[in-house]
Amino acid sequence: MIADRGLDWRRCDRARVARDPRFDGRFFTGVLTTRIYCRPTCPVKPAKSRNVVFFPTASAAERAGFRPCLRCRPEAAPGTPAWHGAAATVSRAVRLIERGFLDGGKSVEDLADALGMTPRHLRRLFVRYAGASPTAVATTRRVQRAKALIDETSMPMSAIAFAAGFASIRRFNAAFRAVYRRPPTAVRRARRRRAEPVVPRALRRRSGQVEVARV
Numbered sequence: 001m002i003a004d005r006g007l008d009w010r011r012c013d014r015a016r017v018a019r020d021p022r023f024d025g026r027f028f029t030g031v032l033t034t035r036i037y038c039r040p041t042c043p044v045k046p047a048k049s050r051n052v053v054f055f056p057t058a059s060a061a062e063r064a065g066f067r068p069c070l071r072c073r074p075e076a077a078p079g080t081p082a083w084h085g086a087a088a089t090v091s092r093a094v095r096l097i098e099r100g101f102l103d104g105g106k107s108v109e110d111l112a113d114a115l116g117m118t119p120r121h122l123r124r125l126f127v128r129y130a131g132a133s134p135t136a137v138a139t140t141r142r143v144q145r146a147k148a149l150i151d152e153t154s155m156p157m158s159a160i161a162f163a164a165g166f167a168s169i170r171r172f173n174a175a176f177r178a179v180y181r182r183p184p185t186a187v188r189r190a191r192r193r194r195a196e197p198v199v200p201r202a203l204r205r206r207s208g209q210v211e212v213a214r215v
């Protein structure tokens with residue numbers, strides 16, 4: 001049974017059985033035997049296919065007489081006000097982190113405080129909406145800033161570490177290595193090599209510069 005012509009029943013059913021998160025918020029499943037409706041990602045054991053109908057929105061499910069599941073909380077699905085609220089909070093937090101909130105010795109607890117929630121709730125929102133912890137987001141930003149400074153300036157590494165927001169050179173080196181699999185100095189050396197003037201091959205051959213360079 002298809003409750004809405006805009007939904008492909010078989011695709012919805014496959015997504016629901018697989019708990020495919022890509023479909024979260026794009027349809028809701030009504031279970032005919034319980035009159036409960038769920039998100040595609042509901043952790044409860046999926047109902048038999050012959051017992052389900054699909055709705056494009058939570059309100060369509062409710063109008064058809066289904067009530068929201070208490071486990072998967074359809075009211076917090078992507079696209080809903082609760083979801084937008086949480087996503088907006090995380091965007092705000094990410095902007096604060098990008099402006100260096102966590103770089104000046106402030107902690108995730110301080111960040112949660114600034115946003116008016118518990119650190120635990122903030123961490124949970126981050127994992128769900130940003131796919132990483134606040135600390136990881138801050139570290140990524142620092143490494144990106146450092147990489148830009150390595151590429152665009154000739155500042156010494158120690159100055160880059162602090163300008164990028166790292167609390168110590170040791171942390172800068174460790175975070176940089178974790179991302180680029182090499183120390184920051186190696187990235188700069190590679191850049192210097194690339195930046196050396198290149199003599200066209202034909203010219204080198206004619207003037208014998210290749211041999212000179214090999215000596």
Ligand SMILES: [Zn+2]
Nearest residue numbers: 038042069072
């Ligand atoms: Zn559910």
